[in-house]
Amino acid sequence: MDTTEALPEAGRIPLAVVVVDREGLVSHWSTGARRLFGPAREDAVGRPAADLLPVSGALHPDDADEPGTWSDPPTARYPASGCARVARRGGRNGERTDVLWWAYPLAGPGRERLLVLAADAARLREGPQDGPHGTGQLAPGFARHTEFPGAGELARRLPEILPSVSVQEATRIVSQVLELGYPVLEFSRHDRIPVTPDWGVPRRERRRAAAPVGHPADAADAARDLEYAAVRERLEFLNEVSGRIGSSLDLARTIQEVSAAVVPRFTDVAGTYLREQVMAGEGFPDGPPDATTLWHRVAVEHVDEPGRWDDVVPVGEAMPFPVHTPFFQCMTSGEPVLVPRISEEAGTAIAAQFEKRDIRPLINGRSMLVVPLKARDVVLGFMILLRHPGRAPFDDMDRVTGAELAARAGLVLDNARMYTYQENVA
Incomplete structure (x- = not known):
């Protein structure tokens, strides 16, 4: 099943992907994060996540622990999401951006502590406002991926929105994300769609040659014409x-x-x-x-x-x-x-x-x-x-x-x- 065909277009959005390590520092900063928030990768990696990300409610430094380390309070065991208006660092004239974000706490032997996905809310509200999703009121949320058609395909495509990690690490993170809840856009209590990454891939329709009709000789001539055309094109x-x-x-x-x-x-x-x-x-x-x-x-x-x-x-x-x-x-x-x-x-x-x-x-x-x-x-x-x-x-x-x-x-x-x-x- 082709999920890109089955899912509503509103769910296909460019995503920023950020990973925070156990010291609260950014360890992965995708190209999408640079476009959304401003700093280049070399300027973001190694910096405190709290200085770069508007994910209040997901970042929980613990003063009781060693300086620079993170605690694991009860609230950090569950995913968090939210909306924020942030100043885009490096933008012109104090440019501000409305951001939707999803944050997943990560457990396991790796250094990854938090996976953050973010999207430009303004881009999601562009277009006609009279459709079923055109209210301008939307929020990030979570849902079981099995609630949607093509659940298996959603799970298989989830690594597309993960950072550049090994196969083993990706498998571990995917299983945690699916358990905690698939990222969705909520337009109302009953109107939700799963979030899938939009990488700007152009869609192409398969070319289907019409079956020739008439005398069998016509079919042979048509086949030869197609073959000659293919050779000439090459x-x-x-x-x-x-x-x-x-x-x-x-x-x-x-x-x-x-x-x-x-x-x-x-x-x-x-x-x-x-x-x-x-x-x-x-x-x-x-x-x-x-x-x-x-x-x-x-x-x-x-x-x-x-x-x-x-x-x-x-x-x-x-x-x-x-x-x-x-x-x-x-x-x-x-x-x-x-x-x-x-x-x-x-x-x-x-x-x-x-x-x-x-x-x-x-x-x-x-x-x-x-x-x-x-x-x-x-x-x-x-x-x-x-x-x-x-x-x-x-x-x-x-x-x-x-x-x-x-x-x-x-x-x-x-x-x-x-x-x-x-x-x-x-």
Whole structure:
């Protein structure tokens, strides 16, 4: 069941996500929090939460405990919610924002003490005021997720609004949130909708070709026309990509050109990884890559809400890839790897390599194509291409297109690499 189709649109809202540790300091500050409250992540993390968040009734410092530590009063064992008008730090002319917030006390072995979700109330009140939710009177609340249609899907999508934590930590937090109550918007006593994150993902309708009618020959002609159109579209796409990349011998600019050329026409997300020697401007990489080879994430292009990927898979990170992953299969075989849909089991296996964050909300249910970036039969890097669930999954023709795309991009990247290497030698 597609929850985004079943749930009222009013429940799809941009959310700020903040985590407070046991010392009362902010330990996670999402991009949404920066947009809503003002301070950048580097200015917020490590600061007292009470100085940044309008969550009165949820923050309970205990003077009797050691300075800087938190108590666990009875009221802190239950979720709290509220509305507040806050001055947006960094805003212009003393700008103030109406904020709705939900706060969940967290228990367990981790350092996380409090999970806070917040939303801009003004944005929720925009639009016509004569609809069933157009009263302008709304409040945050909690409800059992089982009270709504698609309860299982709500529970599965809950990690999307959690911070960048490991799979184990995400599972623990999800179970606590579901037990304490799913976040909802209350328009009246009997009019409530569950809150789901709005990441700005464009909705696409599946293309359905009309069944041809008439003589069987007409059906054959129609099928051939569709096939020719598909081939022509792919050739036009590849020619367009070839014309857009390679305008510079600067390695960073070339990487950006390659990523931007495929989004959104061919894919919704494109992550580019290069071998350490390529990034360092060294000579041609020696030998095939293995499980110890470091790969640098050099670009992430996508059509999701700005910051959604930045919080979880930041550009600049270097990491090896385990043998069991499709990425390892691609970089060692030098051939594209197609995963029509990433199942929950496969998503969990892929996410296990990321120790401090849960990437399953970003990949589960999506179609994935991993293509190698090669030059002279040596893998310089690879691209991870993902399509949203609402878009047709990658197929064998896309695999061929992706392989050709990667071959052209690999040559351009190798030219830029050689230029960088010669510059370093000089």
